[in-house]
Amino acid sequence: MAKIIFVDHDGTKHEVEASVGSNVMQAAVDNNIEGIDGDCGGMCACATCHVTVDPEWFAKTGARSENEESMLTFLPEIAETARLGCQIEITDELDGLVVHLPIEQF
Numbered sequence: 001m002a003k004i005i006f007v008d009h010d011g012t013k014h015e016v017e018a019s020v021g022s023n024v025m026q027a028a029v030d031n032n033i034e035g036i037d038g039d040c041g042g043m044c045a046c047a048t049c050h051v052t053v054d055p056e057w058f059a060k061t062g063a064r065s066e067n068e069e070s071m072l073t074f075l076p077e078i079a080e081t082a083r084l085g086c087q088i089e090i091t092d093e094l095d096g097l098v099v100h101l102p103i104e105q106f
């Protein structure tokens, strides 16, 4: 298990335990974190799992795939550390990961 910390746009933190091998979107959905919809079920086809990774953690989340990059371009704004939650696999190395939630998904 790994601890994932979701931070609302108002700064409220939600800590959840996520299974290694799962992903950030699934951890949010399983724990009823508001702001992550995951409409496509993790197929990298909807961008409703968009998060901004805390800069200290961004490098550990790995590189965006070409498909993920493409999906992110549909968002009105893309932070430098934006990722799709479903494309961040939970690993032991990500224990303590901090991701920021958008005000709303588009």
Ligand code: FES
Residues within 6 Å of the ligand: 025, 037, 038, 039, 040, 041, 042, 043, 044, 045, 046, 047, 048, 049, 071, 084, 085, 086, 087
């Ligand atoms: S759940 Fe659809 S792109 Fe992540």
